[in-house]
Amino acid sequence: MNWKTLMQDIPYQVIGEGNSEEITSIEYDSRKVRPGSAFVAVAGGAFDGHDFIAQAAEAGAVLAVVEKEIKEIPEGMCVVKVESTLAAMPRMAVRFYGRPSESMYMIGVTGTKGKTTTTTLIYRILMAAGRKTGLVGTIENRIGNEVLPSQYTTPQAFDLQQLFSQMREEEVHSLVMEVSSHSLALHRVDGTHFDLALFTNLSLDHLDFHKTREAYLEAKMLLFKRSRLGLSNIDDEAGRRVYDAGYCRMLSYAIDREADYKAENIRMDIHGVEYDLRYKENEEQKTLHIAYPYPGRFNVYNTMAAAAAALVAGVSPDIIVSELGRKDRIVRGRFQTVHGPNQVAAVVDYSHAPDALLNVLETIEEFRTHRIITVFGCGGDRDRSKRPVMGKIAGEHSDYVIATSDNPRTEDPYAILEEVEAGVRETNCPYEVIENRRAAIQRAAAIAEPGDIILIAGKGHEDYQIIGREKIHFDDVEEIEKAFAGGTI
Numbered sequence: 448m449n450w451k452t453l454m455q456d457i458p459y460q461v462i463g464e465g466n467s468e469e470i471t472s473i474e475y476d477s478r479k480v481r482p483g484s485a486f487v488a489v490a491g492g493a494f495d496g497h498d499f500i501a502q503a504a505e506a507g508a509v510l511a512v513v514e515k516e517i518k519e520i521p522e523g524m525c526v527v528k529v530e531s532t533l534a535a536m537p538r539m540a541v542r543f544y545g546r547p548s549e550s551m552y553m554i555g556v557t558g559t560k561g562k563t564t565t566t567t568l569i570y571r572i573l574m575a576a577g578r579k580t581g582l583v584g585t586i587e588n589r590i591g592n593e594v595l596p597s598q599y600t601t602p603q604a605f606d607l608q609q610l611f612s613q614m615r616e617e618e619v620h621s622l623v624m625e626v627s628s629h630s631l632a633l634h635r636v637d638g639t640h641f642d643l644a645l646f647t648n649l650s651l652d653h654l655d656f657h658k659t660r661e662a663y664l665e666a667k668m669l670l671f672k673r674s675r676l677g678l679s680n681i682d683d684e685a686g687r688r689v690y691d692a693g694y695c696r697m698l699s700y701a702i703d704r705e706a707d708y709k710a711e712n713i714r715m716d717i718h719g720v721e722y723d724l725r726y727k728e729n730e731e732q733k734t735l736h737i738a739y740p741y742p743g744r745f746n747v748y749n750t751m752a753a754a755a756a757a758l759v760a761g762v763s764p765d766i767i768v769s770e771l772g773r774k775d776r777i778v779r780g781r782f783q784t785v786h787g788p789n790q791v792a793a794v795v796d797y798s799h800a801p802d803a804l805l806n807v808l809e810t811i812e813e814f815r816t817h818r819i820i821t822v823f824g825c826g827g828d829r830d831r832s833k834r835p836v837m838g839k840i841a842g843e844h845s846d847y848v849i850a851t852s853d854n855p856r857t858e859d860p861y862a863i864l865e866e867v868e869a870g871v872r873e874t875n876c877p878y879e880v881i882e883n884r885r886a887a888i889q890r891a892a893a894i895a896e897p898g899d900i901i902l903i904a905g906k907g908h909e910d911y912q913i914i915g916r917e918k919i920h921f922d923d924v925e926e927i928e929k930a931f932a933g934g935t936i
Contacts, residue, residue: 450510450525453485453542457535462517465525468509473539473605482507487536487605488514496532500524512539534634537604541638547611548640551581552621554756555636555674557667558647558686560803561749562625563908564778565647568753568771569623575770576762581614583607583624586779586908590617604635611639621760628666636673644674644695645756647748649685650802664688671695678755680748681706700755702747708755710747717792717814720747724754735764740774741782743810780907782807785924787931791895795923797907799826799853801836804904808844817898818846822891823905824884825867827858827913834863838870845902847894848878851887853905854913884912885926892930903927 448470471483477499480486486503488496488511497515504511504521511517511526512535520526529535541548556566563585570589573580582589583602588610589595595610602610614622626644630636649664664685671677671694680686681699690697700708713722719740726733739750750771757767770776777783785793794811798804804823811819821841825834841848850867852860860882871878881887891901903923906912912921 448543450485453510453539454512454527454535455542457529457538459512459527459529459535461525462513462528463511463520463524463526466509466523470510470543473536473543474503474508475536475603475605477503477506477508480506480508482509484508485510485512485539487512487532487539489532489536490514500526512536531634533604534637537608537634537637537639540605540608544608544612546638546640547608547615548622548638550615551611551619552578552760553639553641554621554623554643554645554760555626555639555641555670556623556645556647556752557626557628557631557670558645558680559650559800560806561647561745561752562627563797564746564749564781565645565752565756566623566625567778568750569756571776572753572757572762572767572770573621573623573760576757576766578620579618581610581619581622581624583610583622585625590614590619602635604637607635607639623756626670628663631669632666636670639673641670641674642676643756643759644670644677645752646671646677646679646683646686646689647752648680648683648802650800668692668694671697676759678708678752678759680752682748698755698759700748700751702744702751708751708758710751713744713747715742715744715747715813717742720744720750722747722751724751726755726758728758733764735768737768738772740772741777741784742814743782743807744813745806745810746782780909780924782810783907783924785927785931787892787895787927789895789897791892791897791899791901791931793892793901793903793927793931795903795907795927797909798823798904799906801833801840804837805840805844807902807904808840811900811902812844815900817896817900819844819900819902820847820849820891820895821845821902821904822849822851822884822887823903824851824853825863825905826854827856827860827863829856831866834866835870835873838867839873840870842871842874842876842878845876848876849887849891850878850880851884852882852912852914853884854909855915856913857915860914884921888923888926889930892927901927 486508570582677697679690699706710722724735783795910922
């Protein structure tokens with residue numbers, strides 16, 4: 448593709464004429480540049496692509512797209528300046544790959560909690576309906592039954608369009624993806640067409656990036672400006688704002704309010720949830736009886752959203768009910784239950800934000816018969832304000848708390864724990880601090896009495912810990928299974 452065609456509809460200024468050559472790839476990492484590449488200079492937190500233009504030219508880049516002044520233009524390289532390279536890159540990628548999202552039925556799911564579970568459920572329902580389906584998410588990416596590695600909840604713009612193109616080549620019919628607030632704010636999904644946008648809820652998270660709750664919500668709402676149809680949880684205050692904004696034609700789902708899709712007659716125990724999903728089809732009242740083998744009010748919302756999305760996509764109600772009722776399905780690290788000896792059970796959950804931790808603890812409280820022992824920590828180099836808040840939530844809703852490390856990253860883990868501990872101390876809950884996460888999990892298993900439930904919160908599906916700049920293998924499910932079996936450090 449000629450570079451002028453690639454830059455079509457993007458305002459730019461030519462500051463280096465260079466040679467008129469065909470573009471063979473688009474790269475934002477100078478180490479991946481090859482002859483014929485267009486190099487997009489993105490200014491990130493750790494590195495600035497503008498510092499690597501000479502290296503990109505040496506590797507064969509024929510075009511550099513910049514947003515800053517360039518002191519020295521490499522000989523033979525065409526250089527164009529745009530207002531924002533982050534905003535230009537997705538438009539370039541969409542054009543380079545020929546608008547691949549328009550060839551598939553696209554479902555985007557955004558919100559704070561429930562994205563991973565909801566997208567996974569929708570993916571499974573669509574696959575059960577015989578539609579070859581792609582999945583883009585936090586845990587993994589999939590093309591049909593093929594599993595691909597996942598590095599980000601929503602990949603970088605060029606990587607995302609490349610993935611869409613691969614899915615188109617493999618004749619994917621439908622695609623369901625998590626769409627993070629970061630990806631929306633950083634233009635990663637610009638130019639992507641969505642048939643359905645789904646909003647789950649909004650709670651305190653990622654304020655280290657967005658700074659305010661309002662900015663966080665505004666980022667989420669961008670998805671609905673890119674979609675033909677929207678579906679929003681109107682029990683959630685932010686969800687009602689998404690619904691009322693009317694950026695596209697909107698549908699609603701709820702438990703407590705009247706909605707297009709409403710859950711009624713909810714029954715719940717440790718074995719799961721059951722409810723009736725009421726909705727209209729061609730002005731005729733319909734009801735689906737849904738039985739999902741995992742407990743929690745939040746799972747009513749997750750399954751209701753998935754069922755509604757599938758109904759909108761034209762999937763048979765029988766397939767929806769059957770797929771949601773399967774007991775051999777788990778979403779790794781989302782209220783994942785591990786049974787131990789003496790009727791002790793553990794719940795491993797990704798709840799790493801205050802509302803998520805409160806949600807999972809309240810869910811356990813609904814069916815617990817004995818004590819709740821909570822093992823959790825907070826990540827380093829992330830929003831500090833939530834640490835005492837989460838400590839207080841854990842203390843108020845647990846019978847015993849063990850504060851431990853999560854992913855301390857470059858922070859002192861003991862300094863993080865001091866901030867968590869400050870919140871626990873505001874409650875009357877007994878607690879202890881064990882920095883070593885493996886030792887903390889083993890301690891919880893050792894003190895658990897018959898009928899107790901151990902909540903291990905914060906990491907969920909993650910199979911690693913980040914200590915300093917080192918990523919080491921660590922899996923909460925593996926660790927509690929070893930602890931129940933009598934393993935030691």
